[in-house]
Structure formats: structure tokens, C-alpha cells
Amino acid sequence: MSAIPTVQPTNLHAEKRIVKRFRDYAWGFIFLLPAIVVFCVFLWLPIAKGIYFSFMNVDFVKGNLFVGLAHYREIFQSGVVALAARNTLYYMLLGLLIGYWIPSVVAIALSELRWFQGSMRLIVYLPNIVPAVVLYGMWQYLYDPLGPLNQILSWFGIDKVMWLTDKGLAMISIVITESWQSFGTATLIYLAGIIGIPKDLYEAAEIDGAGVLQRIRHITIPGIRHLYVLLFILQIIGTSQGFMTHVALTGGGPNNATLTYMYLITNEAFVNLNFGKASAMGVIMFVVMTTVSIILYSIQGRSKRA
Amino acid sequence: MSKESRERSIMSDTDFRKPQVKIGYGVMLLALAALALTMLYPFGTTIFSSLKTRQEVFTYPPSFFPKQLMFENYMEGFRYIDLGRAFANTALLYAGNVLIPLTVIGLAAFSMSQMKLPFRRALTMFFMSTLMIPSATYLIPSFLNLQNLGLIDSYWAFWLAGGANAFSIMLVKSFFDGIHKELFEAARIDGASELRCFFQLALPLSKPVFATLMILTFTNTWNDWYWPSLVISTPEKLPIAPLVYKNIISSMNMPMNIKFSVLTIIMAPPLLFFAIFQKNIVHGLNLSGVKG
Numbered sequence: 001m002s003a004i005p006t007v008q009p010t011n012l013h014a015e016k017r018i019v020k021r022f023r024d025y026a027w028g029f030i031f032l033l034p035a036i037v038v039f040c041v042f043l044w045l046p047i048a049k050g051i052y053f054s055f056m057n058v059d060f061v062k063g064n065l066f067v068g069l070a071h072y073r074e075i076f077q078s079g080v081v082a083l084a085a086r087n088t089l090y091y092m093l094l095g096l097l098i099g100y101w102i103p104s105v106v107a108i109a110l111s112e113l114r115w116f117q118g119s120m121r122l123i124v125y126l127p128n129i130v131p132a133v134v135l136y137g138m139w140q141y142l143y144d145p146l147g148p149l150n151q152i153l154s155w156f157g158i159d160k161v162m163w164l165t166d167k168g169l170a171m172i173s174i175v176i177t178e179s180w181q182s183f184g185t186a187t188l189i190y191l192a193g194i195i196g197i198p199k200d201l202y203e204a205a206e207i208d209g210a211g212v213l214q215r216i217r218h219i220t221i222p223g224i225r226h227l228y229v230l231l232f233i234l235q236i237i238g239t240s241q242g243f244m245t246h247v248a249l250t251g252g253g254p255n256n257a258t259l260t261y262m263y264l265i266t267n268e269a270f271v272n273l274n275f276g277k278a279s280a281m282g283v284i285m286f287v288v289m290t291t292v293s294i295i296l297y298s299i300q301g302r303s304k305r306a
Numbered sequence: 307m308s309k310e311s312r313e314r315s316i317m318s319d320t321d322f323r324k325p326q327v328k329i330g331y332g333v334m335l336l337a338l339a340a341l342a343l344t345m346l347y348p349f350g351t352t353i354f355s356s357l358k359t360r361q362e363v364f365t366y367p368p369s370f371f372p373k374q375l376m377f378e379n380y381m382e383g384f385r386y387i388d389l390g391r392a393f394a395n396t397a398l399l400y401a402g403n404v405l406i407p408l409t410v411i412g413l414a415a416f417s418m419s420q421m422k423l424p425f426r427r428a429l430t431m432f433f434m435s436t437l438m439i440p441s442a443t444y445l446i447p448s449f450l451n452l453q454n455l456g457l458i459d460s461y462w463a464f465w466l467a468g469g470a471n472a473f474s475i476m477l478v479k480s481f482f483d484g485i486h487k488e489l490f491e492a493a494r495i496d497g498a499s500e501l502r503c504f505f506q507l508a509l510p511l512s513k514p515v516f517a518t519l520m521i522l523t524f525t526n527t528w529n530d531w532y533w534p535s536l537v538i539s540t541p542e543k544l545p546i547a548p549l550v551y552k553n554i555i556s557s558m559n560m561p562m563n564i565k566f567s568v569l570t571i572i573m574a575p576p577l578l579f580f581a582i583f584q585k586n587i588v589h590g591l592n593l594s595g596v597k598g
Contacts (some may be wrong), residue, residue, distance in 0.1 A: 021424075027500040028421035032429065035469060037412030042451070042467040043436050043444065050447035058450070106341065109334050112315055122584075126349065129576045131529040133550045136349045137569045138554070141562065143353070144558040148351060148368055180344070199314055206318055213531045214326060215316050241442050244532050248555055262442050269446045270536070279445045293438055 054280035069151055071280035081281070083256060084264040088240060091260055093172055095239045096232075098172070099179030104228065106183075107190035121191070125184035136248040139177045140164075145248075167257045170250050174258060178245055186231055190224055199222040210296045226300075240289065261285065352573070356380070356566035363562040376563065383567040386560075387553045389546070396545040399461050400527045404520055407468030412516070415475050416504050418492050419482035433472045449536060459539045474519055481515040482508060521583050528576055546572055 022287035047285075054072070057065040075081050110120055130138070142149050143163035150160050163173040188217050197220060246252060252259040252267070261281070269278035321327045350370065356379055358372040384390070417423060418430065448467075457463040481564055490503050498506075509516070528547065535548035544552070550572060554565055 011459065024422045025424050028417045028423040031413040031417035031421060031500065031504070032423070032557070034410045035475065036429075036435070038410055038466060038469040039433060039436065039472075041455075042470045043439075044449070046444040046447040046451045047439060047500060049451060050443055051448070053447060107336075108316075109338055112317055112331075113338065120338065120342065123345050129580045131576060133353070133531050133547050133555055134531075134569045134573045136326075136551075136555050137565060138352050141566075142348060143352065146364070146368070148347075148370075151368055179346055180348070183593070184345075202314065206320070212317055212321055214329070220316060237440070241440055247532070248551070253335060265442060265446065268410055269449070275446060275450060282443040282446060285440055289440045289442075 005095065012018055037079055044064045050279045051280050053276050054283045056276050058275035058279075067276070071277045072284075075284065080256070080259075081261075081264065084259050084261045087171070087257070087259055088242075088261040091175065091242060091258075092236065093234060094172060094175040095179070098175050099183060100232065100235055102179070103183050103186035103231075104190045104221075105222075106188045106225065107194055108216060110187070110191055111194045121188065124187050127181045128184045130181060132244065132248075135177065135181055136245070139173075139180075139249065143173055153216075164250050165254050167254050170254060170258045174245050177249065178242070189222060189231065190227055193224040193227045229300050233293075233300060236292065236296065237289070240292075333419045335471075342590065352566050353570055356562060356570045357414050358563050360563055379563050379567040383564050383571060386564055387549060387568070388542075388567070389571065391542065392544060392546040392549045394570065395543060396527060399464060399545050400524060402461055402465040402466050403523050403527050406465045407471065407474075408519060408523070411474045411478055411519070412509065413504065414469075415478035415482055416508050418475070420485070420487065420503075420508070421500065433475055436470070437472045452537060457513030458537060461543075463537050464534075468523075474522075476514065477519070478515055481512050485511055494582065517583070523580070524579060525576065528572075569593065 025182075053064075055066060055068060057067050063302050073104065075292060106124065110117060110124070113120060127135075141147055145160055145162060149163065153159075153161060161169065164170050201223075202215055210218065241262045243260045243266065246258045246260055246263050247266075250258045252263055262285075265278050265281045265285075268274050268281065315329065316333075322331075354370060354372050357375045357377070358369075358379075359374065359376055360371060362369060415491075418426070423429065452458050453464050457466070485508065489507060493507060494500075495505050527545070531547035531551040534545055535551060538544050538548065541549075541552075551570060554560055554568055
């Protein structure tokens with residue numbers, strides 16, 4: 001050992017450096033290892049398997065059979081898939097019309113509230129704490145043909161409304177239920193943004209003669225613009241995959257009017273046991289959502305710079 | 307609050323003297339009152355219906371307050387499904403969901419925030435890009451994957467997979483980033499091992515972020531019904547939400563008053579939890595929303 005260093009000093013130096021670097025990195029890597037394993041086994045492996053299965057006929061007894069693009073061809077020609085995609089878009093649109101803009105208006109009103117602001121924040125957030133299964137139980141009863149909502153309508157002389165069994169209404173009812181639950185979170189996020197707007201802006205605008213509504217239009221709303229964009233993105237990503245409330249309240253009916261794309265995937269897998277086709281539908285969802293996210297995030301980036 | 311100490315908001319006190327502003331403000335107050343009523347009414351029907359007799363729930367027009375209080379409904383609810391065992395199952399599931407995934411997440415976040423690491427950018431991408439992939443893509447293959455691993459009908463399916471959560475890693479890492487690096491360097495010079503740095507320095511300093519994650523985990527464990535109802539096949543092993551879904555929400559012939567008594571029971575713990583940890587929950591909300 002003692003003779004070698006004089007002969008090959010650079011080599012040994014490099015070797016030492018590698019050993020030292022390895023020792024330096026070893027602990028960092030060991031700490032990260034459980035997470036890497038878990039991500040590989042429970043996220044990346046299923047994602048890879050999903051792509052693989054989409055070209056296969058999955059059969060637990062006879063074994064998998066390669067079918068090429070057959071599932072994809074079937075999906076693009078299927079009327080039910082097209083219907084489910086249309087329903088999903090309609091559901092996303094309703095979510096924007098009913099659930100998206102109200103929280104910001106409520107947040108502006110709450111920020112102006114001089115009494116009971118704390119209790120109102122609490123009340124608005126309460127529905128968020130209700131577990132999903134309780135939410136379904138509540139609204140099954142509220143939407144019952146003989147239930148409280150129809151009773152309230154009858155005070156105004158309006159006839160019985162079939163909230164969950166009318167083709168045109170079922171999806172709207174589902175969106176109302178979900179908006180009732182989710183709207184507190186959005187309201188509190190907007191409220192935090194509104195409270196952060198510097199108050200001297202309002203002072204200056206008032207001195208210049210701007211009315212209350214003008215101040216809201218030109219100071220408050222631009223001040224929370226980034227939140228509008230953020231919550232828009234979150235809502236689009238969330239509602240594009242919605243299906244659980246549909247499962248619980250309408251079962252996809254009446255006549256497939258509330259069958260969403262994601263719902264169809266689970267039906268394809270767990271009712272028809274066609275796992276290959278379900279996986280292919282998931283891959284298509286991935287391609288569409290990645291494209292949409294890239295567009296949305298570039299919009300968000302632009303709004304941040306503006 | 308006294309008038310002097312109140313900070314102005316959009317409206318000033320001068321605005322308040324104008325009649326049209328007063329009318330507008332009055333309309334706003336009415337709208338907010340209606341909103342509060344809409345938010346609270348479903349809670350009212352659920353709780354009061356759970357105390358009604360079987361006939362009273364279905365009288366038309368429905369009554370809001372019960373005519374007589376039927377506390378027996380709750381006893382019957384406990385008899386109708388085995389809520390006691392479901393509570394125990396959920397508690398066990400929650401304990402594991404906290405212990406195992408939060409350890410995995412904490413170690414990973416500490417490594418990425420405070421330790422020397424090769425290929426840092428690639429590893430960050432490895433974790434964070436999973437956030438971009440819709441769950442629709444891996445829901446079905448995940449189920450088949452669990453089947454292959456022999457984890458169907460086992461709580462390990464939740465305990466092991468729970469660590470695969472990039473959002474939590476990001477949250478904890480951003481908290482660790484706020485701790486001064488010098489603190490750990492000093493400890494290392496004094497001969498502390500990395501494990502000691504993590505367990506005796508980083509963890510005690512990050513109680514708030516782990517409290518937030520424990521609350522989020524509680525909400526998820528308590529509320530999630532779809533995935534557990536797929537993974538757990540033995541009825542005796544079901545946690546509370548899928549059990550209630552299978553036996554109560556999708557059951558047509560269940561007496562309404564008993565149904566509402568069970569719903570009230572399972573709504574109570576999250577409400578209590580919220581009452582206790584209100585500050586942390588709102589803090590977590592701000593973390594997820596405003597910083598995003």
C-alpha cells in the first residue's frame with residue numbers, strides 16, 4: 001500500500017473521492033429510499049401497467065392476450081364513451097356556472113361584514129367537514145320527491161320537481177350538492193387574498209371619487225386574479241374526474257344522463273370486467289389531461305407575470 | 307371592536323352615510339343570512355330527523371323539529387350495523403396511516419431539504435411529476451397491482467401506499483427548508499448521526515406541519531369510501547365510511563330516522579375534530595391555497 005501512492009497518485013485520489021462522495025451521499029439516499037420504493041411500487045408501476053394493459057385483453061384465467069389497438073378503436077367508435085365524455089364536459093361547465101364564481105362574491109361580501117364575520121366564516125366552512133357518505137344521505141332526503149326542497153317550492157306554488165330522476169335536472173342537482181360542500185374552502189382562500197390587498201388603495205380610489213362597486217371592480221377583483229386562475233385550474237382538474245357523487249345519488253341514471261367518463265371507466269372494469277378497455281380509457285384521459293394542464297399552467301404563468 | 311381601531315375595508319364610514327350604499331349593504335346582509343340558512347339547514351334536517359319517529363319523517367308536509375325526541379333511534383342504529391367494530395377498524399387504519407406514511411414522507415422530505423443528494427433535480431421530478439397524472443389513469447391498474455401483490459383485503463394496501471404522496475412531501479420539505487442549515491451542521495460536527503438529526507431536531511421543530519398532515523390523514527381515513535370499498539372485501543374489516551355506504555346509503559329499505567341517527571353519529575367526530583383543531587385546519591388551507 002505504502003508504495004503505490006507515489007506511482008499512481010491521481011487514480012487513488014479519484015478513487016478516494018468516489019468513496020468519499022458515496023459516503024457523503026449514502027445517508028441522503030438511504031433516507032430517500034423508502035419513498036422511492038413506495039412511489040415505484042404504488043404509483044409508477046400501476047401507471048406503466050395501465051399503458052401495458054391498454055394493449056391487452058386482461059384475463060385472470062386464460063392469461064393476457066395482446067390485442068394491439070383494438071381497445072382504442074372500440075373506444076373511439078363507442079356511442080356510450082362519446083355520451084360519457086359529453087356528460088363530463090357538461091358537468092364541468094355546470095360546475096363553473098354554479099360553483100365557481102359564487103365563492104368569490106361571497107368572499108367579497110364577507111370581507112365587508114362588520115359583525116359576525118368570524119361566525120360566518122365558520123358557517124360557510126361547515127359543509128366541508130361533512131363526510132361524503134353523510135353528504136349523500138342528507139341530499140338523498142332533501143331531493144326526495146316528498147322531501148323538504150319540494151315542500152319549500154310548494155309554498156311558492158311550484159309543482160313537484162323530480163330532482164334526481166329528471167333527465168335534465170339530475171346533473172344540476174349533483175352539481176348543487178357538490179357546490180354546497182366545496183364552496184367554503186374556495187371562499188376562505190379568496191377571503192385570505194382579499195384581506196391581503198393593501199387598504200390605502202381603497203383610500204386613494206375613494207379620494208379620487210370611485211364608488212364602492214368601482215373599487216370592487218378595479219381594485220378587489222384584479223387583486224385576487226391569481227386566485228381566480230388557481231381555483232379555475234383546481235376545479236377543472238377535479239371535476240374532469242368526478243364520478244363518486246354520481247355513483248351515490250343517481251347511479252349514472254336516469255338513462256345514462258349522469259354517466260361521466262370516470263364512472264364509465266369503473267363500470268368497464270368492475271361491472272364488465274374489461275380491465276384492458278378500462279386501462280385504455282385511463283390512458284386517453286392521461287393524454288387529454290396532460291395537454292389541458294400544460295395549456296392551463298402556461299395561462300397561469302402568464303397571469304402571474306401580468 | 308371600537309370604531310377607531312377598525313381598519314377600513316372596501317367601504318369607508320363616509321360611504322356608509324349614502325342611502326344607496328345603505329340599501330346595497332342591507333341587501334348583502336339579507337343574501338348572507340339566506341346563505342347561512344342554506345349552509346345550516348341540511349345539518350338541521352339530519353340531526354332533527356334522527357330524533358323523529360318513523361312515521362314523522364314521512365309525514366307530508368315534512369316537519370323540521372321533531373314532535374317527540376326518540377333517543378332510542380341511536381340505540382337501534384348501533385344494533386342495525388356494527389358501528390363499534392367499524393370505529394375500531396377505522397382507528398387501527400388511522401394509526402397505521404399516520405405512523406408508516408408520515409415516516410416515509412418525513413425522511414424523504416428531510417433528505418431532499420437538508421442532506422447531500424446526487425441527481426437532485428431528477429429525483430424531484432420523479433416525485434413531483436406524479437401530481438400531474440390524473441388518478442383516472444392508475445385507478446384500475448392500481449387495483450390489479452394490489453391483487454398481484456396480495457394486498458387486497460389488507461390494511462397494508464393503505465399503510466404502504468400512503469407514503470406515495472408527492473403533495474405531502476412537498477409540504478414537509480418546504481417546512482424543513484425554513485429551518486437553518488447551520489443547526490444541523492453544528493449537530494453533525496458534534497457527532498450526531500443523520501437519524502438523530504431527523505428524530506431529535508427536525509421532527510420536534512416541525513410539529514405544526516405534521517399536525518396539519520395528521521388532520522388531513524384523519525379526514526381522508528374517515529371520509530374515503532370508494533377505494534376502501536374496493537380494496538377491503540371482508541365486511542368485518544370495513545372502516546366506517548364504506549360500511550355506511552354499503553349498508554345505509556345504497557340501501558332502500560332502511561327506516562329514515564335510523565339512517566339519520568347513524569349519519570349523525572359518523573358526522574360528529576369530524577365536527578369535534580374541527581372544533582379542536584380549527585386553527586391548524588385553516589392554516590393548512592392557507593398553505594394549500596395561497597402559496598400555490
